[in-house]
Amino acid sequence: MKVLVCVKQTFDTEAKIELKDGKIADAGINLIINPYDEVAVEGAIQLKEKGIAKEIVIVAAGSDKAMDAIRTALAMGADRGILVQQDTAADEFARAVALAEAIKAENPNIILAGHVAADDGSSQVPTRVAEILGLPHVNVITAVEIAGDKATCTSEADGGTQVTEVSLPAVISSQVSWNEPRYPSMKGIMAAKKKPVATAAAAAAENKVKILEFSLPPAKAAGIKLEDEPEVCATKLAEWMKNTVKVEVK
Amino acid sequence: MDFSLSDESLMMRDMFRKFSKNEVEPLAAETDRTHEFPMGTFKKMADLGLTGLPIPEEWGGAGASYLDFAMFVEELAKCCASTAVIMSVHTGLGCMSTYLYGSQRVKEKYLRALATGEIVGAYALTEPNAGSDAASLKCKAEDKGDYFLVNGSKIFITNGIVATTYCTFVKSDPTQGSGRGITCLVIEKDTPGFTMSKPVAKMGMNGSPTVELYFEDVKVPKENVLGEINDGFKVAMGLLAGGRVTIAAQGLGIGEGALDYTVQYIKERQQFGKPLAANQGVQFMVADMAAALDAAQLLVYRAAWLKDNGLPHNKEASMAKKFATDTGMEVCTNCVQLMGGYGYCNEFPVERMMRDVKITQIYEGSNQIQRMIIGRETIGRF
Numbered sequence: 001m002k003v004l005v006c007v008k009q010t011f012d013t014e015a016k017i018e019l020k021d022g023k024i025a026d027a028g029i030n031l032i033i034n035p036y037d038e039v040a041v042e043g044a045i046q047l048k049e050k051g052i053a054k055e056i057v058i059v060a061a062g063s064d065k066a067m068d069a070i071r072t073a074l075a076m077g078a079d080r081g082i083l084v085q086q087d088t089a090a091d092e093f094a095r096a097v098a099l100a101e102a103i104k105a106e107n108p109n110i111i112l113a114g115h116v117a118a119d120d121g122s123s124q125v126p127t128r129v130a131e132i133l134g135l136p137h138v139n140v141i142t143a144v145e146i147a148g149d150k151a152t153c154t155s156e157a158d159g160g161t162q163v164t165e166v167s168l169p170a171v172i173s174s175q176v177s178w179n180e181p182r183y184p185s186m187k188g189i190m191a192a193k194k195k196p197v198a199t200a201a202a203a204a205a206e207n208k209v210k211i212l213e214f215s216l217p218p219a220k221a222a223g224i225k226l227e228d229e230p231e232v233c234a235t236k237l238a239e240w241m242k243n244t245v246k247v248e249v250k
Numbered sequence: 251m252d253f254s255l256s257d258e259s260l261m262m263r264d265m266f267r268k269f270s271k272n273e274v275e276p277l278a279a280e281t282d283r284t285h286e287f288p289m290g291t292f293k294k295m296a297d298l299g300l301t302g303l304p305i306p307e308e309w310g311g312a313g314a315s316y317l318d319f320a321m322f323v324e325e326l327a328k329c330c331a332s333t334a335v336i337m338s339v340h341t342g343l344g345c346m347s348t349y350l351y352g353s354q355r356v357k358e359k360y361l362r363a364l365a366t367g368e369i370v371g372a373y374a375l376t377e378p379n380a381g382s383d384a385a386s387l388k389c390k391a392e393d394k395g396d397y398f399l400v401n402g403s404k405i406f407i408t409n410g411i412v413a414t415t416y417c418t419f420v421k422s423d424p425t426q427g428s429g430r431g432i433t434c435l436v437i438e439k440d441t442p443g444f445t446m447s448k449p450v451a452k453m454g455m456n457g458s459p460t461v462e463l464y465f466e467d468v469k470v471p472k473e474n475v476l477g478e479i480n481d482g483f484k485v486a487m488g489l490l491a492g493g494r495v496t497i498a499a500q501g502l503g504i505g506e507g508a509l510d511y512t513v514q515y516i517k518e519r520q521q522f523g524k525p526l527a528a529n530q531g532v533q534f535m536v537a538d539m540a541a542a543l544d545a546a547q548l549l550v551y552r553a554a555w556l557k558d559n560g561l562p563h564n565k566e567a568s569m570a571k572k573f574a575t576d577t578g579m580e581v582c583t584n585c586v587q588l589m590g591g592y593g594y595c596n597e598f599p600v601e602r603m604m605r606d607v608k609i610t611q612i613y614e615g616s617n618q619i620q621r622m623i624i625g626r627e628t629i630g631r632f
Contacts, residue, residue, distance in 0.1 A: 186299030
């Protein structure tokens with residue numbers, strides 16, 4: 001069984017986001033493999049360790065910088081990579097078209113990805129890829145069992161869990177709670193440079209989204225501190241909510 | 251001149267950092283309190299291939315560079331200095347001694363097990379009356395044909411309590427003068443006549459218990475000689491030149507860890523209606539510390555780079571050791587100062603860091619000895 005994992009290179013989650021000339025400044029920012037995709041890579045490796053997956057292929061679309069995300073996945077234990085070279089300004093649609101094109105050529109049994117990227121947080125690409133490829137999609141999974149050409153996925157649902165049985169091939173995107181990604185071992189890091197990574201040109205696709213402006217969220221105003229008897233505090237808090245925050249009570 | 255790291259080294263550094271932050275830092279305060287060797291962490295490092303970084307893959311190591319190894323010790327030291335010295339001694343002295351000076355037989359006997367972290371290595375040079383003047387050591391070994399009979403003691407032995415192999419320096423020819431007639435032997439734990447003290451009570455580095463070793467008629471097979479018989483002092487000095495690089499990295503890492511923590515603190519701590527960081531006097535202290543740590547890092551990486559490239563690095567390793575550990579001490583002292591009463595409390599990590607960093611100015615050749623080496627190399631013959 002061939003498992004393909006889509007990964008994205010994102011900003012370090014601890015990076016301080018700043019705007020320069022109306023754009024997100026990326027100079028000097030540490031880039032990491034999207035933590036949600038890292039979980040998907042770990043999931044794929046566990047499938048290989050269980051003898052279900054034979055080969056793990058990593059696909060990333062983006063600039064040469066995305067190569068680091070591929071190498072990290074290879075160091076963790078994936079077998080080979082494909083870098084689909086694409087302008088970093090590509091939107092979710094264009095990115096999904098590019099990824100789907102590369103995936104089609106590989107014809108994998110399972111396509112894994114993180115359900116969201118830590119940077120733009122749009123949560124669209126796995127769903128779009130499944131739609132383009134005409135495959136079923138199971139989202140935010142926390143566990144998966146493979147038997148024959150069927151996958152039984154457990155995912156989070158409001159107030160409980162949802163179990164979905166899906167026929168393969170399918171796109172399955174992971175929630176972070178699926179597993180705890182391993183550290184790449186020294187052996188893995190040393191082996192990663194010898195593993196093959198192919199490059200491919202992205203399929204042409206026009207962005208559907210036009211970015212007009214970037215802005216940072218407004219700075220959070222200081223809160224208030226009430227120090228009094230509980231009843232007094234409650235009254236004061238209610239007044240503050242009514243008069244200052246102007247909470248409307250219907 | 252190129253200051254950039256290779257892609258592999260960057261990936262390693264990310265891994266070292268993540269591992270230290272997630273697996274080592276949460277245990278640092280507890281390790282300091284319980285005085286227990288962090289064997290669980292050591293095993294985790296073994297599983298990831300981190301216990302023999304600069305040893306070639308054929309001998310169970312990772313085949314990484316000495317610079318990678320120095321960066322690993324630095325990252326560990328940011329989070330837990332005890333764990334950093336354990337790794338510095340295990341790999342830099344325990345593994346490297348057998349790799350550089352062991353015969354094929356010795357390598358087969360010990361190196362793979364050491365590099366893969368199956369066993370822990372220690373290094374025994376210092377004696378109660380032979381510290382900086384290591385050449386005057388008295389622990390003796392009599393040549394009995396196919397074995398040496400060892401009698402004497404060693405002191406301040408890092409990893410002593412958990413090690414399997416002790417790279418031990420003994421006087422094998424008492425007729426020869428100071429620094430000569432010394433042989434380096436690998437002595438195994440549990441060899442009859444080999445005992446040790448309880449851990450010594452220390453100021454810091456509590457997670458790395460330190461013991462005294464006693465040898466009473468200990469038989470060591472001749473095949474366990476590292477280097478040449480009666481020429482072991484060369485082995486001691488050769489190993490320490492490399493070991494100094496990682497101890498320098500340790501002093502650097504502790505300083506970096508202390509400054510990172512303190513910078514967060516001064517941004518949050520409000521006095522006189524503003525954060526401490528808003529005071530220029532505080533900013534200047536931070537600036538001096540940041541610049542000194544950066545200079546120390548350059549010295550450490552340069553020394554490691556020279557070693558990796560087979561270039562002379564005796565003076566440079568001493569410069570790195572002296573400067574990085576003196577800087578580490580100064581930075582930790584200033585960080586405690588900036589954090590005031592909280593800095594002095596063991597609820598905050600800089601208190602531990604200040605206790606831990608002191609020894610880096612002392613061990614692996616005190617900084618006064620480093621100055622002697624640098625002075626000798628700089629002035630030359632006269």
